[in-house]
Amino acid sequence: MWLSSNPMSFGRGYFVGTTKEREVFGKPAWKQSFCCRLWSSCRPAIHGYRETERLQWGVTSESILRRVRAVAFPEGSPLLGPIHVLDLDKEGYIKPHIDSVKFCGSTIAGLSLLSDSVMRLVPENKSTDWVDMLLSRRSLYILRDDARFKFTHEILKDEESFFSGQKVARHRRISVICRNLPV
Ligand code: OGA
Ligand code: MN
Numbered sequence: 647m648w649l650s651s652n653p654m655s656f657g658r659g660y661f662v663g664t665t666k667e668r669e670v671f672g673k674p675a676w677k678q679s680f681c682c683r684l685w686s687s688c689r690p691a692i693h694g695y696r697e698t699e700r701l702q703w704g705v706t707s708e709s710i711l712r713r714v715r716a717v718a719f720p721e722g723s724p725l726l727g728p729i730h731v732l733d734l735d736k737e738g739y740i741k742p743h744i745d746s747v748k749f750c751g752s753t754i755a756g757l758s759l760l761s762d763s764v765m766r767l768v769p770e771n772k773s774t775d776w777v778d779m780l781l782s783r784r785s786l787y788i789l790r791d792d793a794r795f796k797f798t799h800e801i802l803k804d805e806e807s808f809f810s811g812q813k814v815a816r817h818r819r820i821s822v823i824c825r826n827l828p829v
Contacts, residue, residue: 661757670822691741693740693741697731701727701728718788726749726824726825730823732820733818733820734818734819734820736804742798743800748828750828751827752829753794754824754825755788755823756788756823757786758785758819759822763781763801765778765781765801766800767798780809803816
């Protein structure tokens with residue numbers, strides 16, 4: 647299993663700075679009724695959100711996404727072209743699910759923007775155990791192999807967001823998620 651989140655993977659707090667954070671999602675073109683074959687299987691898991699997919703990005707965003715890909719995916723790994731952008735309200739949350747194995751490969755890499763949050767991973771075969779990861783605002787997390795296939799992942803509601811006994815206040819949160827293709 648390979649889990650990584652801030653600060654374990656990078657030894658420093660953040661993957662993008664505040665200026666870049668603004669630039670990444672600066673001009674969101676949220677579709678009114680977004681409907682996508684890729685994500686429809688896990689959409690009932692998500693509450694209080696809007697989302698889009700984007701293939702073309704600005705220069706700054708592209709350079710951030712290149713860095714994400716460089717750390718998250720092995721060289722030459724076939725990637726899912728469009729990048730998924732998910733905007734959760736303050737009250738929004740994501741229930742436990744596993745991303746579709748039909749459309750998405752071994753690795754999921756997500757940048758968390760605008761708000762800290764807590765991601766919970768629960769083994770599919772032992773729901774009394776779990777691992778919580780603090781996803782700091784502007785950090786990158788990577789779910790790979792067993793963490794991606796054998797654990798459900800979820801983003802906790804504001805009222806359930808605690809890490810090491812400390813409240814993690816949830817505000818509106820945008821995530822930018824890169825995935826590779828199944829092989
Ligand atoms: C998803 C998902 C996590 C995140 O869209 O399938 O799990 O970081 N998103 O927003
Ligand atoms: Mn997911």
